[in-house]
Amino acid sequence: MKCPFCGEKDTRVLDSRPAETRIRRRRECESCQKRFTTYEVVELPMLMVEKKDGSIQPFDRNKLMAGIFTAIKKRPVTAAQVQAIVDAVESRYANEMRTSVTTTEIGNYVMEQLKCIDAVAYIRFASVYQDFSDVAGFINAVGELSDET
Ligand SMILES: [Zn+2]
Incomplete structure (x- = not known):
């Protein structure tokens, strides 16, 4: 140096x-x-994200963070917790040496973590990210929650 x-x-x-x-x-x-x-x-391998329409774009930390922030609006979730979720997403795929991942995989992983933090934020994120095209999926997610609480 x-x-x-x-x-x-x-x-x-x-x-x-x-x-x-x-x-x-x-x-x-x-x-x-x-x-x-x-x-x-630390230089991580570039992670490409495959969207539902089949298009591919580089993983964008800020974009994911913004999505989570929308879900936690007015909820008792801290910026540090959001940061930790995004860090976890990033390091998970880096540890697995993955170079591509689908938005669904990322969404599910974020949801798993949000679920433990705040139920409302979890549902909000799920409804946006998962884009519950089928109503059954949404009812399932809500059902899973009430089973646990
Ligand atoms: Zn000098």
């Missing part, structure tokens, strides 16, 4: 601290002794 101050090529790592998906490193330049911080980001 080149020193941003003097351009010296040899910099020393003082410490490394793993954060959620990135590693923070404190470095010191061997030449000018100045210190700086670098972040190492």
Whole structure:
């Protein structure tokens, strides 16, 4: 890692601290002794999402996050919880080394998690994401809930 101050090529790592998906490193330049911080980001394989109409697009974290936020509107679900769900989706498919996934799979996985957090948000998300074309699917989802509560 080149020193941003003097351009010296040899910099020393003082410490490394793993954060959620990135590693923070404190470095010191061997030449000018100045210190700086670098972040190492884990590069995940590009995840492609197949939509119901067969079209394919890259997984968009923000889009999924926005979808979940719509579902949790005025519900006692925190932004951190939403973040955690999206992180879980991302790392799940990365761990499985998947390069493609369907919107239905993602939707089901998000629903599984929302279900444990907030029933109303779960139903809202389900009705949008699943696009319950068949009424039976929706009644099933609601039924599953009342069985559990
Ligand atoms: Zn330097």
